[in-house]
Amino acid sequence: MATDKLTFDDPRVTHNTFTISPTKTYHYILASPPNPRATVLLIHGFPDLAFGWRYQVPHLLSLNLRVIVPDTLGYGRSSAPQDLASYSLKSMSADMIALASHVMGSEKQPLILGGHDWGGALVWRLALWYPSRVAAVFSVCTPYSPPDKAYLSPEQVVARLPNFTYQLQLIGPEVEAGIAGEAATRQFVNGMFGGRTPDGGAVFSTARGVIFDNLDKVGQSPLLSPEEVEVYVREYQKNGMRGPLNWYRTRKINYEEELELVERGRGRIAAPSLFVLATKDNALPPTMSAGMEAHFDRLERREVEATHWALVEAAAEVNGHVGRWLEGVLG
Numbered sequence: 001m002a003t004d005k006l007t008f009d010d011p012r013v014t015h016n017t018f019t020i021s022p023t024k025t026y027h028y029i030l031a032s033p034p035n036p037r038a039t040v041l042l043i044h045g046f047p048d049l050a051f052g053w054r055y056q057v058p059h060l061l062s063l064n065l066r067v068i069v070p071d072t073l074g075y076g077r078s079s080a081p082q083d084l085a086s087y088s089l090k091s092m093s094a095d096m097i098a099l100a101s102h103v104m105g106s107e108k109q110p111l112i113l114g115g116h117d118w119g120g121a122l123v124w125r126l127a128l129w130y131p132s133r134v135a136a137v138f139s140v141c142t143p144y145s146p147p148d149k150a151y152l153s154p155e156q157v158v159a160r161l162p163n164f165t166y167q168l169q170l171i172g173p174e175v176e177a178g179i180a181g182e183a184a185t186r187q188f189v190n191g192m193f194g195g196r197t198p199d200g201g202a203v204f205s206t207a208r209g210v211i212f213d214n215l216d217k218v219g220q221s222p223l224l225s226p227e228e229v230e231v232y233v234r235e236y237q238k239n240g241m242r243g244p245l246n247w248y249r250t251r252k253i254n255y256e257e258e259l260e261l262v263e264r265g266r267g268r269i270a271a272p273s274l275f276v277l278a279t280k281d282n283a284l285p286p287t288m289s290a291g292m293e294a295h296f297d298r299l300e301r302r303e304v305e306a307t308h309w310a311l312v313e314a315a316a317e318v319n320g321h322v323g324r325w326l327e328g329v330l331g
């Protein structure tokens with residue numbers, strides 16, 4: 001099926017803001033059918049935006065679902081607070097529940113969570129922190145990993161998972177300083193979304209992170225139209241890269257906050273869950289999800305032939321898997 005996608009100012013959606021505190025406002029896209037049977041909250045990853053779910057929103061609308069899609073903390077038209085603690089998964093889980101409660105009001109309809117990449121890591125933690133609020137949860141690309149019983153530094157994680165080596169660069173000052181302003185952001189977006197240099201060079205690799213020498217030679221992304229690249233460039237001007245990169249700087253805070261879950265023996269997800277694996281995602285390779293079903297009561301696993309950008313590259317397949325799974329969940 002030809003996969004319909006939203007434009008940024010699509011008439012089928014509204015753009016809204018929700019203020020949590022004086023320093024924390026979220027911008028979110030809302031798509032509401034007349035009598036929705038459930039609400040889906042979609043959480044994007046790095047380096048993305050609410051706009052990153054543009055191929056999924058029309059399909060979910062067609063299933064008579066209301067869809068809430070925020071720019072997550074640090075991104076787009078949402079706030080990028082200075083304090084690192086605001087970017088912990090526990091803190092952002094509370095923000096997402098507050099946003100969903102605000103939109104759903106007193107309605108007692110099911111809340112379904114969907115995440116991609118870092119948004120996948122967040123929806124798994126939301127299911128742990130708010131089990132009574134979450135009717136079902138799906139993640140594209142990001143497997144579930146239970147809260148750590150012992151602290152592992154980023155360096156120790158990389159020793160175990162070499163595919164995360166790029167995170168050592170993202171935690172540091174280089175990308176925050178080097179990807180600023182329209183030109184560098186345009187090169188970064190084209191490169192992160194598959195653009196290559198004339199001799200086929202990449203702008204990013206999991207082993208090296210951002211390859212700055214290739215930035216000014218990168219061509220057009222094969223996954224985004226030039227107009228879509230300009231959406232990312234425009235939306236990234238307000239906050240820059242500090243907010244997005246802060247998600248990589250909260251390992252210690254996440255560990256300390258999540259000890260509470262370990263102590264209460266809450267590392268298991270009871271809600272109906274779906275994991276959609278991307279066979280060519282070299283940041284989150286298939287090996288990482290081995291054995292994750294041990295932590296679930298009801299996990300469905302599917303896979304799509306795609307790189308990290310499965311939401312775009314395999315939009316119809318992702319929509320098909322999520323749609324069929326939702327029909328089973330909603331009955």
Ligand SMILES: O=C(NCCCc1ccccc1)N[C@H]1CC[C@H](OCc2c(F)cccc2F)CC1
Pocket residue numbers: 045046047117118121142143144145192193204282283288307308309
């Ligand atoms: O860094 C991320 N995405 C950027 C990908 C950039 C890219 C663009 C284009 C092509 C390839 C790559 N994602 C994060 C998402 C959360 C993950 O942390 C949670 C976690 C663990 F810590 C341990 C075990 C499993 C687990 F999911 C860590 C990677």
